[in-house]
Amino acid sequence: MAVENASGRALRVGIAGLGTVGVGVVRLLAENRDILLQHCPWPIEVTAVSARDRRKNRDVDLSKFDWCDDPVALADHPKVDVVVEVIGGSGGAAKALIERAIAKGKHVVTANKALLAEHGTALARSAEQAGVALAYEAAVAGGIPIIKSMREGLAANRIEHVYGILNGTCNYILTQMRETGREFADVLAEAQQLGYAEADPSFDVDGIDAAHKLSILTAVAFGCEVDFAGIKISGIRNVSAMDIEYASELGYRIKLLGLSRLIDQGAERRIEQRVHACMVPQNALIAKVDGVYNAVVTQGNFVGQNVAIGRGAGQGPTASAVVSDLMDIARGRILPAFSAPADTLKKIPAAPEGSHVGPFYIRTMVVDRPGVIAEVAAIMRDENVSLESMIQRARSPGDRVPVVFTTHETSQAQVSRVVQKLGKVSAVVEPPHVMSIEQLS
Known part of the structure; x- marks a missing residue:
């Protein structure tokens, strides 16, 4: 969406939230204006902003922007084509603003991973039905596109x-x-x-x-x-x-x-x-x-x-991601939010608890006495958990000592049963600590 305004053809932006990221967006759009004009058919200009404290010193000039005390009002602002939401939170003003902006036919750029995690599918459907963008490059891994x-x-x-x-x-x-x-x-x-x-x-x-x-x-x-x-x-x-x-x-x-x-x-x-x-x-x-x-x-x-x-975070990287989304909107590049049209997104059930299979690391603290290791090994044998290695440091009879096991490929459910049984062994003096071993390249 691009419209005429007093300075010529421009994409007009309203920013909700003037913390680290919001201020970074204002700075980037001003400082890199010449670079953006090389890649966009018209300027990207901030026209309105909203934050909780109008009087706070943010070390950036906000005097030329319209101020909205209520962030949701940005969705109704006549000089805003795109709403940038960097308030945060999975509900409240952030959700209300995005829903209102979409209903008013305005594009949305957000850095709000919590909101997308909780309501992303529904928001994507609404955005596609309204023919507007729901863009969120800044929500995941900051400066990594x-x-x-x-x-x-x-x-x-x-x-x-x-x-x-x-x-x-x-x-x-x-x-x-x-x-x-x-x-x-x-x-x-x-x-x-x-x-x-x-x-x-x-x-x-x-x-x-x-x-x-x-x-x-x-x-x-x-x-x-x-x-x-x-x-x-x-x-x-x-x-x-x-x-x-x-x-x-x-x-x-x-x-x-x-x-x-x-x-x-x-x-x-x-x-x-x-x-x-x-x-x-x-x-x-x-x-x-x-x-x-x-x-x-x-x-x-x-x-x-x-x-x-x-x-993955910080003012510069996150602002860069927000502005990259604004540039796509200025170019007319509007894609489905989640790689496929929202109505075609599959509802795939989650894997059941304990189904992960792989090798595991198990560390337990035991009282060093004869037969303890055999007792622990017997529990693993009974649960059909095959050991790959064991580390036991210097012997200290009667003292607490760590014992570490790594397993061959087994299921999380089997390991959980082992841990539950180890917790009932009198010589085990603290809950065992378990981590999966991921054989990544």
Whole structure:
């Protein structure tokens, strides 16, 4: 959509939310105006904004923009063609604004992964019925153009699986734990001081943020409805310095990964979506992605493996993703939100709990006494779990000592039964810690 305004032909933008990302969009559109004009048929201009505090100093000139105290009013603003929603949250004003904008026939660009994870399918249907764009490159992996890559560059392929490091905060924490030998709580506190983690870090460290993003990637990859509720989610709170040390000894690194793939269960296809800390081989490319960086790996049946690495958050990368969507709208490139028309998105059931199959890492703390290892091994034998290796450090009779097992390929359900039985062994003094081992290249 492009219209005439006082400055000539332009795409007029209203921005809801003037935090880090919203201010970044204003700056990028101003500072890179000449670059954008080389690629777009007309200027992209901010005409109206909305935020909670009009008086806050944001170190950017907002005086020439109309101000709306109510963000939803941007949808009705006569000088707004595209609404950029960077408020956040899965409901409230963000949802009301997007729904109103679509109803008014205005394009929407959003960075709101929580909203898309909860309501993405319904919003996509509404946008297509209204003939407007629902664009969200900034919602997944910040500055990595992964949505455009999957929806356009890889569109000729059948995507077989997708996985990645989808949360920079967790990746930073795990990297620092590995490099310094410090425990989770200590590194988290440092990450909060540096601004890499929120005061309440639950969304990040408990895997929710990564799961929101994975649900979106899954819908794009497999042409299915968004199913956030179908994701098996855990975070990194239980990863210890001891686990990271053992991982290194075994030839692995620990990463919080989001993984999604189609699996066959009898005559039915299901989607396995998981977010959890897991071990990956040290020589795998994704094992070498450290710090606040994100990475997304896709496997196409003709193109093979593609790896995209970049900053997953921050003002510059996220603003860049928002503006790339605005440029597509200015060029008239309006595509279905999730790679296929919303009415054709398949409803694929989630894989049942415990169905994941692969090797596992199990660490338990036991009282060092004769017969303990035999008792633990007997439990694994009874559950038909085959051991690949065992590590027991120096003997300390009567003391607590760690014992680590890795298994051959087995099911999550079998491992869960092993853990449940281990918890009833008197010599086991704390709940066993389990991680899957992902044999990635």
